[in-house]
Amino acid sequence: MAEAVETMDGWYCLHDLRKIDWKKWKKTSKEEREEAIQEYQAMLEKWDNIREAREGSHALYTVMGQKADIILMILRPTMDELGEIELQFNKSKIAEYMIPSYSYVSVVELSKYMAKDEDNPEDNPGVRARLTPKLPDWDYICFYPMDKRREGFENWYSLSFDERRRLMYEHSFTGRKYAGRVKQIITGSMGFDDWEWSVTLFAKDVLDLKKIVYEMRFDEVSAKYGEFGPFYVGSILPNDKLPSYFSI
Numbered sequence: 429m430a431e432a433v434e435t436m437d438g439w440y441c442l443h444d445l446r447k448i449d450w451k452k453w454k455k456t457s458k459e460e461r462e463e464a465i466q467e468y469q470a471m472l473e474k475w476d477n478i479r480e481a482r483e484g485s486h487a488l489y490t491v492m493g494q495k496a497d498i499i500l501m502i503l504r505p506t507m508d509e510l511g512e513i514e515l516q517f518n519k520s521k522i523a524e525y526m527i528p529s530y531s532y533v534s535v536v537e538l539s540k541y542m543a544k545d546e547d548n549p550e551d552n553p554g555v556r557a558r559l560t561p562k563l564p565d566w567d568y569i570c571f572y573p574m575d576k577r578r579e580g581f582e583n584w585y586s587l588s589f590d591e592r593r594r595l596m597y598e599h600s601f602t603g604r605k606y607a608g609r610v611k612q613i614i615t616g617s618m619g620f621d622d623w624e625w626s627v628t629l630f631a632k633d634v635l636d637l638k639k640i641v642y643e644m645r646f647d648e649v650s651a652k653y654g655e656f657g658p659f660y661v662g663s664i665l666p667n668d669k670l671p672s673y674f675s676i
């Protein structure tokens with residue numbers, strides 16, 4: 429009999445991707461552009477303080493290619509706080525020069541596939557820290573949503589718990605080979621968004637992102653059951669680099 433695995437859920441997560449309307453930006457006066465950047469930096473500094481107080485976390489990256497220009501990943505203890513941030517951002521000056529291109533709503537998720545019967549992983553400080561993570565300031569990000577397949581004989585949701593645990597164990601084994609090189613944040617989004625999970629990977633070497641995704645394609649769980657949405661890859665955009673990023 430298939431039964432759901434218990435999940436542990438942490439901070440709520442919004443991935444907000446925007447394109448920049450460079451044409452409009454270029455037509456704006458220098459003063460207005462400076463004002464918009466300063467307001468944006470002040471907003472980011474406020475979020476930095478929230479990160480320092482461990483009441484949330486965020487990461488801002490530029491995106492390669494034409495799907496978007498920037499990605500903001502933001503984590504907060506409640507979904508309402510994410511809503512407030514989105515609203516505040518939409519009302520800001522800089523947002524007038526940005527066009528929404530994709531967004532994703534989810535919650536940081538760990539499952540109990542590997543938990544031993546006798547212990548409650550939620551009591552473990554390491555687990556608590558992974559549910560409320562401080563996003564790393566590594567140079568590169570890769571974000572994509574994914575599903576577990578539900579077709580014909582390849583139906584993840586009709587596999588037994590033990591079989592799913594075996595497959596996830598194999599998956600974790602591949603992942604651990606990338607310790608120190610790739611950090612993953614898995615968020616669950618059933619009932620929240622169009623796919624079932626989002627995967628956010630951080631790396632110091634951009635090639636490690638390709639290598640891990642490629643290697644995992646051969647894990648049985650990804651080979652048989654993985655279905656993937658659009659991929660976004662980008663580079664970190666620190667607060668102090670905003671003026672040069674927006675300079676024209």
Ligand code: VOV
Pocket residue numbers: 433537538539540541542574596599600602603604606610611612614625627629640641644645650654
């Ligand atoms: C950086 C490497 C890395 C490591 C160490 C790692 C480990 C683990 C562990 C131990 C576990 C299970 C317990 C838990 O923590 O939930 C998971 C869980 C999960 N993973 Fe993972 N994963 C990695 C990385 C990693 C990647 C690159 C992907 C994308 C897959 C691909 O083909 O593109 C992925 C996906 C997932 C998903 C969707 C889940 C939830 C599945 C579910 O059915 O619940 N993951 N993952």
